[in-house]
Amino acid sequence: MSFQIPRGTQDILPGEVEKWQFVENTARELCNRYQYKEIRTPIFEHTELFARGVGESTDIVQKEMYTFQDRKGRSMTLRPEGTASTVRSFVEKKLYANSSQPTKLYYIGPMFRYERPQTGRFRQFVQFGIEALGSNDPAIDAEVISLAMSLYQTLGLKSLKLVINSLGDADSRTAHRTALISHFEPRIGEFCSDCQKRLEQNPLRILDCKKDRDHELMKTAPSILEYLNDGSKSYFNKVQQYLSANGIPYEVDPGLVRGLDYYNHTAFEIMSNAEGFGAITTLCGGGRYNGLAQEIGGPETPGIGFALSIERLLAALDAENVTLPISSDIDCYIVTMGDQAKDRAVSLLYEMRNAGLKAEKDYEDKKMKAQFKSADRHQAKFVAVLGDDELEKNVIAVKNMETGVQEDIAIDQLISYLKAYSKRMLL
CATH class of the missing domain: 3.40.50.800 (Anticodon-binding domain)
Known part of the structure; x- marks a missing residue:
C-alpha cells in the first residue's frame, strides 16, 4: 500500500527548507531588535477558545476549523491562528501583572484551516505573528506596522503596498453599526444568506463578503471614517504621523475592516503589487483589539498585532525574483x-x-x-x-x-x- 500526502499540505525538502530557515531566522532577529519575545503555545486548544477569540460568526469558526473530540468527549481544535492562544497564555499565566508593560510576544508555527487549497494557501500553513499587549499608545501601533514592513524589506521585497484604516472606539463603531444596518436592511434580501445573518449579528462583516462585493450597496456603504469621534480621529492621526516620521508610505482605505466587536482603532494590511503574484495580494493583516483578553476571562487589556503566512512571503519573493543569500557550502x-x-x-x-x-x-x-x-x-x-x-x-x-x-x-x-x-x- 502506498501513501500520499494529505491535500492542502506539503513536504518541505532539503534545498527548499533552507529558505524557510533563513526567513524564520530573519524574523526572529528582527523581533529581538524590537524586543519581542518568543512564545510557543499548544497546537490544539479547547474549541471554545477559538469560538470566542476568532469569532463565532467568522468563516474560520463556522467552516474551516479542524475540530475533534478527545477520549473524554471534550471538543478540541487544531489552532487556526495564533492570537487567541497567545492572549489565552497571557491571561492564564498572568503576564499582565508584570511591572514592565506592554508585553511584547511573537510566535512562529503551523496553523490549520480547512479551506480550498490554492497557490500560497494550504490547509496546514506556517504563521508568523506578533502581539503587543498592555498599551494604548498609538506609537505601539506604528511600531507593529513598522516591524512587519521591515521584515518584508529586509528580505528584499520592493513591490509593497501598506493600507491602513481606523475602526474607531466603541462609540464610533456603535454609530457606524447603526448606519450600516439602515443602509443594508431595505435590500438585504438581495444578498447571500451569510450576509443576511450578519445584518443584526455583525453588519461590519457584510463589507468583507466575497460573493456580494460587486453589489451597488457595497460601493455606497457608509464609511467608518465618517463616524469617528474626536478621540478616534486624534488617535488615527497620531498613527499616521508616526508612520510618516518613519518614512513608511501608506494609503488610507476606508473599506479595510475587521468584523469582530473587540477590534478597534488601527487596522492594516500589507499587499504585494508584484506582477504575476496572483489575485489574492494580501501578505499580512493586523489591527488593534481591546476586549479579547476580557472575552477569554482576563482583565480588559489593550493589544495590537499582526499575522502573516510564511508560504505567501516566499511566494512574493519568487514573484519578485529575490534570491536569498543562503550558503550551502x-x-x-x-x-x-x-x-x-x-x-x-x-x-x-x-x-x-x-x-x-x-x-x-x-x-x-x-x-x-x-x-x-x-x-x-x-x-x-x-x-x-x-x-x-x-x-x-x-x-x-x-x-x-x-x-x-x-x-x-x-x-x-x-x-x-x-x-x-x-x-x-x-x-
Missing part, C-alpha cells in the same frame, strides 16, 4: 585512501565538527576521483586528502578549492589551519 571535505585512513577520518571528522566546522566525508567507498566530485557537490572550501602513507607521516594534504593551492600540514594542525582561514575571510 562546507568548510572541509575529507578524501581518504586506504583502510587506516578511512578509520582515522571518522574521528577526525568528529573533532572538526566539535570545533564548529562544517565537514563531511564519503560513506559509499567511492574512488578518489568520485570523492572529489562529491566535495564539489558539497561546495567544500577545502579538501583534505588523507591516505595510509600520509597517516604514517602524521600529515594531511589540504587543497584550497578556490585558489587550487595545496600544502601538507600536520594532522593535529588541520582544525586550527581551517579556522585561521575562516577568520581571515571574516576580516
